[in-house]
Amino acid sequence: MIASHFVRRSFLTLFLSLITAGVFAQAQPAKNEYEPQVGQEGKDVVWVPTPQALVDKMLDMAKVTPKDYVIDLGSGDGRTVITAAKRGARALGIEYNPHMVELSKRNADKEGVSDKAQFIKADLFESDFSRATVITMFLLPDINLKLRPRILGLKPGTRIVSNSFTMGEWKADQTETVSEGCTTYCTALLWIVPAKVDGTWQLPQGELTLKQDFQMISGTLKSGIVDALIGHGRLRGDQISFSTGGAQYTGRVNGNVIKGTVKSGGGASKWSASRANKPAASRS
Helix, strand or coil: CHHHHHHHHHHHHHHHHHHHHHHHHHHCCCCCCCCCCCCCCCCCCCCCCCCHHHHHHHHHHCCCCCCCEEEEECCCCCHHHHHHHHCCCEEEEEECCHHHHHHHHHHHHHCCCCCCEEEEECCHHHCCCCCCCEEEECCCHHHHHHHHHHHHCCCCCCEEEEECCCECCECCCEEEECCCCCCCCCEEEEEECCCCCCEEEEECCEEEEEEEECCEEEEEEEECCEEEECEEEEEECCEEEEEECCEEEEEEEECCEEEEEEEECCEEEEEEEEECCCCCCCCC
16 A cells, blocks of 8 residues: 555656646747847848849849759848749858848748758858859949959859849849839849950951940951941840941850851851950959
8 A cells, every 4th residue: 555655646746747847848938039120230231121022023034943043142031042942943042140041041941942042151252152143132332343343253144133232334234123012122133244355356357346344345347448336236145246337246255256147238147256365354
């Protein structure tokens, strides 16, 4: 009897202890997850989230597909990276605030895209984003200007999309404003990194001299004693186009070679040019 009574008391004591521990645990507040505050200080800028409607517009303008590798500079809560990943692209967010990085990882996991969306804690100015096919950002104009030389050194055709802020004298190739679902910071700007063509190019029939101002080009085409100005000169990534002497030239720049088609008088023929000098420093 004494042994049985002791066993019952021990069991009752253990049972009450477990109940008490459970009630105490429930009474304790859950550990609060980090919640960013709009306007909080960052290393280079304060944090203001890009409206989702504008995120969608930015990725639309960049024509993001599953073939792309998107890098978001200053990725904040990760929404741009996560949205790109939902479109099937591989995406990386570079963010200096470690709490935001961890928040972004949790958000990506909740959205089921942690296999495609990655986030790292890093300084933009010490990071390598040369593998990107698309770069997105919501930074201040002076930060954009500091990054501009590196951006212009990326592979021709890389698409750059900014929320609201410009690149100085480098005019955007496309600008769109969202009115629905957005009240502040509702403009997206797109640039396409141009090939470097500044300098002299040799053609079988003459010499092409180009002056480059970002994606805009001017110059002359010399054939024999005729020196004709070129007009409507433009680059879109590695695609070049200009007109001269009533002919329309289009082509693709591949390093030190240009190959394409020239249309004149209702007919078309092939044309090619090779660089006669080392690339001159284009404006950055």
